[in-house]
Amino acid sequence: MPSLARTFLLGSVVGWLVLLIEGAGVVLLYVVAWPYLAIRASVRGLQTVIDARVIRQGTVRCANPRCGRMNSLVGLATCRRCGFTEYGSLLACGNCGDAESMTTIFCRSCRGPIQIFHN
Ligand SMILES: [Zn+2]
Ligand SMILES: [Zn+2]
Numbered sequence: 001m002p003s004l005a006r007t008f009l010l011g012s013v014v015g016w017l018v019l020l021i022e023g024a025g026v027v028l029l030y031v032v033a034w035p036y037l038a039i040r041a042s043v044r045g046l047q048t049v050i051d052a053r054v055i056r057q058g059t060v061r062c063a064n065p066r067c068g069r070m071n072s073l074v075g076l077a078t079c080r081r082c083g084f085t086e087y088g089s090l091l092a093c094g095n096c097g098d099a100e101s102m103t104t105i106f107c108r109s110c111r112g113p114i115q116i117f118h119n
Helices: 003-057
Strands: 059-061 070-072 074-078 085-089 104-106 113-115
16 A cells, blocks of 8 residues: 555544544533533523412512512512503513513612512
8 A cells, every 4th residue: 555545544544533532522512511401491490480489479578688578569660661650560561561671670678679580
């Protein structure tokens, strides 16, 4: 076998090996990452359950440990997106339907912020 052809063959074998190792690395990455992805998905599911409970109760406890007052989710609120003020749910705007800007309400007792949704 001419030395040039042998070098080419060796090069391609090394190339295939590198590709194989890289591919295995990607698979390994997924294998290592999946518990993290699974945990993240279940945490999101749990948060949705918490959010649903908060909405059903209609109240949310203040996050300030010195306060702890239960705050009603119904009240006078101004939408940060369209500026519409209404007496109703603090979680979504009745005018533009925006829920994004209503994710934080403020405690009626200590004025501290209370996060309703976490994601
Ligand atoms: Zn609005
Ligand atoms: Zn408070």
